[in-house]
Amino acid sequence: xxxxxxxxxxxxxxxxxxxxxxxxxxxxxxxxxxxxxxxxxxxxxxxxxxxxxxxxxxxxxxxxxxxxxxxxxxxxxxxxxxxxxxxx
Amino acid sequence: xxxxxxxxxxxxxxxxxxxxxxxxxxxxxxxxxxxxxxxxxxxxxxxxxxxxxxxxxxxxxxxxxxxxxxxxxxxxxxxxxxxxxxxxxxxxxxxxxxxxxxxxxxxxxxxxxxxxxxxxxxxxxxxxxxxxxxxxxxxxxxxxxxxxxxxxxxxxxxxxxxxxxxxxxxxxxxxxxxxxxxxxxxxxxxxxxxxxxxxxxxxxxxxxxxxxxxxxxxxxxxxxxxxxxxxxxxxxxxxxxxxxxxxxxxxxxxxxxxxxxxxxxxxxxxxxxxxxxxxxxxxxxxxxxxxxxxxxxxxxxxxxxxxxxxxxxxxxxxxxxxxxxxxxxxxxxxxxxxxxxxxxxxxxxxxxxxxxxxxxxxxxxxxxxxxxxxxx
Numbered sequence: 001x002x003x004x005x006x007x008x009x010x011x012x013x014x015x016x017x018x019x020x021x022x023x024x025x026x027x028x029x030x031x032x033x034x035x036x037x038x039x040x041x042x043x044x045x046x047x048x049x050x051x052x053x054x055x056x057x058x059x060x061x062x063x064x065x066x067x068x069x070x071x072x073x074x075x076x077x078x079x080x081x082x083x084x085x086x087x088x
Numbered sequence: 089x090x091x092x093x094x095x096x097x098x099x100x101x102x103x104x105x106x107x108x109x110x111x112x113x114x115x116x117x118x119x120x121x122x123x124x125x126x127x128x129x130x131x132x133x134x135x136x137x138x139x140x141x142x143x144x145x146x147x148x149x150x151x152x153x154x155x156x157x158x159x160x161x162x163x164x165x166x167x168x169x170x171x172x173x174x175x176x177x178x179x180x181x182x183x184x185x186x187x188x189x190x191x192x193x194x195x196x197x198x199x200x201x202x203x204x205x206x207x208x209x210x211x212x213x214x215x216x217x218x219x220x221x222x223x224x225x226x227x228x229x230x231x232x233x234x235x236x237x238x239x240x241x242x243x244x245x246x247x248x249x250x251x252x253x254x255x256x257x258x259x260x261x262x263x264x265x266x267x268x269x270x271x272x273x274x275x276x277x278x279x280x281x282x283x284x285x286x287x288x289x290x291x292x293x294x295x296x297x298x299x300x301x302x303x304x305x306x307x308x309x310x311x312x313x314x315x316x317x318x319x320x321x322x323x324x325x326x327x328x329x330x331x332x333x334x335x336x337x338x339x340x341x342x343x344x345x346x347x348x349x350x351x352x353x354x355x356x357x358x359x360x361x362x363x364x365x366x367x368x369x370x371x372x373x374x375x376x377x378x379x380x381x382x383x384x385x386x387x388x389x390x391x392x393x394x395x396x397x398x399x400x401x402x403x404x405x406x407x408x409x410x411x412x413x414x415x416x417x418x419x420x421x422x423x424x425x426x427x428x429x430x431x432x433x434x435x436x437x438x439x440x441x442x443x444x445x446x447x448x449x450x451x452x453x454x455x456x457x458x459x460x461x462x463x464x
Contacts, residue, residue, distance in 0.1 A: 031378075037349055041344060076352065078347045
């Protein structure tokens with residue numbers, strides 16, 4: 001999976017839906033990450049939290065987020081669903 | 089047609105040594121949040137530029153002191169727990185309110201290098217003892233190949249170049265020949281081992297292929313790898329017999345605040361474990377105030393600045409993440425710390441040869457920082 005493309009697609013959807021705060025958070029997470037594991041884990045985790053908090057976004061990005069979660073699983077990354085620490 | 093460029097001045101600020109603003113010599117937009125040493129200002133507390141957020145502590149540049157006790161005060165009994173940058177404000181910067189980091193430590197231009205000619209019966213431990221070198225320093229990443237290559241062995245007669253400073257930047261001197269090189273000229277002239285090699289006709293011929301600094305552990309308990317001015321055509325026995333001293337547990341997964349990262353199952357990921365376990369260098373770059381630093385859990389085994397484009401491709405990250413970075417940190421795994429190694433998967437649609445970069449996931453603060461350098 002081209003996860004960068006997928007993440008950029010999600011950011012675009014969030015921006016188009018005027019969810020600028022969420023879009024910026026994902027964009028920043030993508031920009032401050034240093035390895036693919038860091039990108040995938042942080043972005044997917046944050047997207048899961050966004051979905052949890054904002055049900056209206058479910059229809060828009062749930063499928064893409066699910067694909068990311070499945071991809072993470074397939075390469076040995078289990079994304080947590082409950083926050084252990086504050087978002088970074 | 090030449091494109092017209094209209095630069096926009098965002099700020100002009102002069103500081104005193106500890107970061108206090110010079111009166112009438114600063115102007116900046118209110119929207120710009122960052123000040124001295126790139127730290128976020130907290131102007132609401134004590135006025136413009138008088139309170140800087142160094143992550144772990146707030147700094148008051150007017151008095152040149154933090155107003156909280158250093159979390160690392162036990163490590164620095166010789167400092168007052170409130171000191172800023174160890175009072176070294178010219179050649180060091182403050183790292184997150186914890187300790188000072190000396191600038192230019194480990195920069196190639198300032199490095200000292202010495203040579204060691206491998207003797208019959210040597211192994212890494214013995215070489216480390218003979219040269220008074222930290223064993224971890226002997227284990228290097230080939231910045232060109234970026235990975236362990238077992239085809240290169242050390243042979244007696246090889247000359248190993250040992251650096252006194254931390255490794256950072258391009259380190260591959262394999263293309264160097266016996267003509268004096270402007271970057272290496274000084275020690276080249278003064279090093280007795282290199283001079284000895286230069287006096288030996290046979291060695292000079294082989295030195296044309298390169299004098300190497302590159303050493304790695306190629307497998308647990310097996311061999312070390314290097315390129316060298318070697319006499320390998322003499323059929324001498326390769327150096328063997330090194331066993332990593334670290335006893336880092338064989339971990340299957342590492343927990344992070346975002347979930348668990350499992351050990352990679354590819355041969356590249358598994359064969360990188362001895363390198364990490366034996367004190368191989370780990371690299372990370374980022375943006376101050378945004379990216380994690382010492383507490384970071386995601387590290388690479390290659391220097392991202394050696395070839396940013398290739399690194400971005402291998403590690404599956406946007407190239408901008410490297411070009412926008414303003415610091416690089418280098419460290420080694422702390423003893424007995426668990427970790428996992430993972431190889432980046434190739435991304436469909438990208439050019440052939442993408443992926444494959446080896447990254448290391450450790451617990452938070454699992455890496456002992458050796459250098460932290462501002463690159464912008």
